[in-house]
Amino acid sequence: MAEKRRAMIKIKPKKYKVGDIVKVDFIAIHPMDTGMQKDKKTGKIKPAHYINSITFSFDGKPFTTMKIWESVSRNPYFSVNYKVTGKGKITVDYTDNQSEKNSKSKKVKPKG
Amino acid sequence: MERRKFIQSMFATSAVVAMAVPSRLFAEEAKKKATPKGPNDMSFEEALKTITNGKGAKDSDKIKLTVPEIAENGAVVPVKVNVDHPMEEKNYVKAIHVLNKGNGNARCADIMLTPANAKGYFATRVKLSKTQEVVALVELSDGTFIQTAKSVKVTIGGCG
Amino acid sequence: MRKLLLPLALMVTLATAGEQFAMSDADRAMYKEMLENNPADIFVEEGGELFEKLGDEKALAKFLGVTEKELPKYIAGFPRYIKKLGNVVGLDQVLQAMQVEQGKKKTKLKSTEMFSMLAYVKSLANDEQIAIDIDADKYIKASYELGKKTFETPRGGRGLSCLSCHSADIVGQILRTQPLPDLGKAGSGATWPAYRMTKSSLRTLQRRFQGCMNNALMKVIPIGSKEMVGLEVYISTLAQKEKQPIAIPGLKR
Numbered sequence: 464m465a466e467k468r469r470a471m472i473k474i475k476p477k478k479y480k481v482g483d484i485v486k487v488d489f490i491a492i493h494p495m496d497t498g499m500q501k502d503k504k505t506g507k508i509k510p511a512h513y514i515n516s517i518t519f520s521f522d523g524k525p526f527t528t529m530k531i532w533e534s535v536s537r538n539p540y541f542s543v544n545y546k547v548t549g550k551g552k553i554t555v556d557y558t559d560n561q562s563e564k565n566s567k568s569k570k571v572k573p574k575g
Numbered sequence: 576m577e578r579r580k581f582i583q584s585m586f587a588t589s590a591v592v593a594m595a596v597p598s599r600l601f602a603e604e605a606k607k608k609a610t611p612k613g614p615n616d617m618s619f620e621e622a623l624k625t626i627t628n629g630k631g632a633k634d635s636d637k638i639k640l641t642v643p644e645i646a647e648n649g650a651v652v653p654v655k656v657n658v659d660h661p662m663e664e665k666n667y668v669k670a671i672h673v674l675n676k677g678n679g680n681a682r683c684a685d686i687m688l689t690p691a692n693a694k695g696y697f698a699t700r701v702k703l704s705k706t707q708e709v710v711a712l713v714e715l716s717d718g719t720f721i722q723t724a725k726s727v728k729v730t731i732g733g734c735g
Numbered sequence: 736m737r738k739l740l741l742p743l744a745l746m747v748t749l750a751t752a753g754e755q756f757a758m759s760d761a762d763r764a765m766y767k768e769m770l771e772n773n774p775a776d777i778f779v780e781e782g783g784e785l786f787e788k789l790g791d792e793k794a795l796a797k798f799l800g801v802t803e804k805e806l807p808k809y810i811a812g813f814p815r816y817i818k819k820l821g822n823v824v825g826l827d828q829v830l831q832a833m834q835v836e837q838g839k840k841k842t843k844l845k846s847t848e849m850f851s852m853l854a855y856v857k858s859l860a861n862d863e864q865i866a867i868d869i870d871a872d873k874y875i876k877a878s879y880e881l882g883k884k885t886f887e888t889p890r891g892g893r894g895l896s897c898l899s900c901h902s903a904d905i906v907g908q909i910l911r912t913q914p915l916p917d918l919g920k921a922g923s924g925a926t927w928p929a930y931r932m933t934k935s936s937l938r939t940l941q942r943r944f945q946g947c948m949n950n951a952l953m954k955v956i957p958i959g960s961k962e963m964v965g966l967e968v969y970i971s972t973l974a975q976k977e978k979q980p981i982a983i984p985g986l987k988r
Contacts, residue, residue: 469777484693488772497702499613499679511614526691532615534675534683536651536700537935538774543686546693643762647913647988651932653765700769732912733933733988 468492472555472569481547481573487519488542489555489567497533514539516558521571522551547573612679619674619681623712626672626685627720632712635721640711642727649703649729654683656711658695662688668695670714676724677707703729766986775930775984778937779858782851785842789833792859798833810856811863811981814964814971816874823878823964827853827939844959850939854928858983865925865975867968879972882965891953897966900951913988922979924971929985937984940967 470491479485491514498511511533519527527543545553554568623631641655658668667690673683686697695713703709710724758766789795796803799817814825820832827849834841842849869879889896900910906917916923927940938946941958944966948955956962 469781471777471780473772475771490772490774490777492774492777495702497613521691526689528687530685530687532680532682532684533613534678534680534701534703536702538777540698540700540772540774541684542696542698542772543688544692544694544696546691548691641765643758643765645758645762647758647766648933650935651769653769655765730912732910 468563468565470555470557470565470567472553472567474553474569474571479547479573481549483547483573484544485547486542487545487553488540489517489519490538490540491557491565491567492538493559495533495535495537495539510561512561513559514557515560517541518556519543519545520554520556521545521548523554547571549573615682616679617681619676619710622674622681623722626712626714630720632720632722635713635723638711638713638721638723640709640723640725642709642725645728645730646703647730648733649705649731651700652703652709652727652729653698653700654709654711655698656696656713658713660695660713660715662690662693662695664690665716667716668692668713669716671695671697672710672712672714673697673699673701674710674712675701675703675707676710678702678704683709703727705729770986773930773984773986774935775854775928775937775986778847778851778930779854779984782848782853782855785848785852786830786855789830789837789839794833795829795856798829798836807860807863808866810860812866812868813857814875814878814968815867816872816878822961823874823968825853825941825959825964825967826856828959828964830856845942845957847937850928850937850942853939854937854984857928857981860981861983863981864978865971865981867971867975869968869972875968878961878965878968880965881961882967882969885956885962885966886969891948891951893952895951895953897947918970919973919977919979922974922977922982924967924974925979925981926974926983926985926987928983929987931987933988938987940970943987 468491470489473488475486475488493514494512495514496509496512498508500509501507502509513533513535514531517529517531518525526545529541550573551571552568553571554566556564556566558564637659639657639659643653646652654673656671656673658671660668662668668688670688671686674681675683683701684699688695706727706729708724708726710722712720712722714720792803792806796806799809801809810826814823816823817829820828827844830849830852831841831844842852867875869876886897900915901918903917905915908915923940927943928937930936931938941963944963945955945958
């Protein structure tokens with residue numbers, strides 16, 4: 464079942480120019496369940512449910528892809544660098560092992 | 576004896592107990608019982624072989640792996656990798672693989688970078704089931720692999 | 736006494752032996768960095784959206800009888816006596832009262848929605864100093880006294896009080912691998928609600944008290960009760976004394 468998941472993209476520093484290398488931080492709200500833990504309330508094993516694939520793109524062109532495993536923390540955080548080439552949009556598309564697809568975007572607005 | 580003073584004297588006389596206590600509080604003790612196997616389970620050696628196609632990886636000080644010496648908790652352990660290497664069109668850090676040596680699944684994340692990243696950098700937070708080494712395995716665009724490892728002490732203490 | 740002796744003996748180590756558990760400065764720096772990318776930021780954002788449904792800062796200021804400009808500093812003075820409600824209350828109870836006033840369904844105090852809303856509203860006072868005036872009226876004074884008393888009273892199977900682990904003489908000693916913090920210097924009152932890493936969720940101060948009580952074998956006191964609000968007042972004044980500015984959401988083990 465597709466559930467609209469929350470996520471956040473931060474670009475640091477907040478002010479940057481074309482040619483600057485910025486840090487792109489991405490946090491997603493996701494259980495990242497390993498499939499080996501019991502639900503405390505029901506006593507049943509929670510099935511594995513974790514983000515397994517992420518693609519960072521700028522204006523539709525991928526610049527980083529990630530294969531993620533269940534060892535990553537819940538509500539995971541990922542950070543990479545990116546060289547600003549101009550005005551546009553960074554999009555992070557992420558899929559999990561239960562085939563849920565989600566996406567988050569952030570505008571890139573260089574000053575000068 | 577007034578309760579507060581009693582408790583304080585407890586702290587002073589617990590030296591003998593102090594020797595016995597620490598090991599009990601480290602996660603290894605808890606894991607002595609057989610743990611169930613997960614579908615993605617793979618040892619570090621196997622993962623290294625798979626990722627490097629049997630080539631293995633040389634230790635390199637060009638990789639700066641930042642992890643806490645002591646993780647306050649095993650659920651959220653910060654990991655930062657910085658590779659001192661160019662990120663040019665024909666010469667760049669192609670991939671950063673974050674692995675561990677103690678979880679059932681040695682693999683944490685496989686990051687495929689491109690020159691657009693401009694730096695061989697990646698950071699995330701991982702779950703560590705016990706005190707173990709975290710490994711940064713790096714693939715360069717020329718096909719060579721380098722690696723570095725650091726140990727993280729995981730305590731499962733605290734109240735509440 | 737024997738009942739007290741055995742569990743404490745098992746749980747406690749000397750401060751010097753505890754050095755093996757102490758986080759280094761480099762480690763602390765790593766955790767401080769994590770504050771910049773706190774998953775709780777997303778929950779706070781969600782709380783903001785829920786708060787918007789109640790009418791935002793405009794409605795809250797109106798309900799409290801202050802101007803929107805005065806709101807951040809006024810928020811920094813919570814929990815406080817609200818005449819309209821006849822009690823010393825926390826921000827969460829104010830939000831619940833607003834829901835009732837607007838004919839909306841009450842959100843439970845102990846719910847993720849309320850924790851998120853509380854975090855958002857308290858974050859409006861970020862960078863402000865906690866501004867609880869325990870002499871402002873007889874109600875806040877009584878709440879503070881009740882909170883302090885609850886903090887100091889031994890309860891439950893182990894005969895422990897909050898003071899057993901959180902007194903000034905015991906600060907720095909190690910309990911279950913964690914150095915016991917000075918609640919004032921740690922700014923607990925100013926940095927909760929916070930993301931708890933071991934729970935991977937946003938938790939409030941009163942919820943944290945409940946976790947602690949559970950572990951200390953004390954009967955858990957309901958969130959929003961006079962005692963819990965009093966405890967929050969008391970703990971907040973400790974941070975106030977140490978001039979810890981409000982910084983929501985926090986990040987905790």
